[in-house]
Amino acid sequence: MINTNLKFWRRELSLTQAQMAEKLGIKRSLVGAYEEGRAEPKLTTLVNMARLFGISLDALVTTDFSKKSVAKAALRQLEPASVTPGPPTRPANNLRVLALTVDKEENENIELVPLKASAGYLNGYADPEYLEELPKFRLPMLGQGGTYRAFEISGDSMLPIASGTVIVGRYVDDWMTIKDGTPCIVVSGKEGIVFKRIFNRLKDSAVLTLHSDNPVYSPYEIDVEDVVEIWEARAYISSTFPIADLSLSRLASIVLDLQQQMSTLKKA
Incomplete structure (x- = not known):
């Protein structure tokens, strides 16, 4: 798969053979030879390729990215690190690969990560073959812009959103925003x-503060270098309906009754 993947990723990165050779530290003629299958790269060159493409070495030599129409890869680039004084944020020009799946019409699917697959997602989030095994669906109401993924959550830290709810998130490529x-x-x-809920502290201290809607849970910080992906919540799917606040309902009923009485007195 090396020659096929080299051509695929070079085009995805919009690089000429000369530019690719410069980034890999090899001669341009070697890039052409690798793409045509006339030569095989050394291990050090393969490692450099995998790092440049943002994929694993195993995926580079075993996965045919060019023919996986159901597992295309989209390059995402984070905003360059801030030049203002303070702790550094994520490195500048840090290219990341977001694996995704599409249907027969080339429309992006929404992959569902159920609770039982949560642990595996940390190892397979960039693996097209792993994503192929996940359940998939589409929500036309979300529109065409952006890439979406769905995650089943557990616990009561974000009540009234109950445990077992599926959160549909839009991929965030620029965390600074x-x-x-x-x-x-x-x-x-x-x-x-x-x-x-995220409170952004990247410019000041290169951390994100995470807050729960349930006041029982205290906020805590997470270092940006430990973050793999962020998906902004745009919708949720739940079989549990929110419980009505009866005290508010009674208050509204009292106010309405008073308004009706005032209207009656004015007419009298």
Whole structure:
């Protein structure tokens, strides 16, 4: 798969053979030879290729990206690190690969990550073959812009959104733009998959503060270097309906009754 994948990723990165050779530290003629299958790269060159493409070495040599119409890869680029004084944010020009799946009409699917697959997602989030095995669906109401993924959550930290609810999130490629209080699915090496409200502290201290809607749970910080993905919550699917606040309903009824009585007195 090396020659096929080299051509695929070079085109995805919009690089000429000369530019690719410069990034890999090899001669341009070698890039042409690798793409035509006339030569095979050394191990060090393969490692450099995998790092440049943002994929695993195993995926580079075993996965045919060019023919996987159901597992295309989209390159995402984070905003360059801030030049203002303070702790550094994520490195500048840090290219990341977001694996996704599409249907027969080339429309992006929404992959569902159920609770039982949460642990595996940390290892397979960039693996097209892993994503192929996940349940998929589409929600036309979300529109055409953006890439979406759905995660089943557990626990009561974000009540009234109950445990077992599926959160549909839109992929965030520029973490610096996240506004304080935005509900997001945060995928990280230490915390796994969590649903919290983010308070952005990247410019000041290179951390995100995660808040729960349930006041029983205290906020905590997570280092940006531990974050793998962030998905802004845009919709949720639940079989549990919110419980009505009866005290508010009674108050509204009293106010309405008083208004009717005042109207009657005015007429009298």
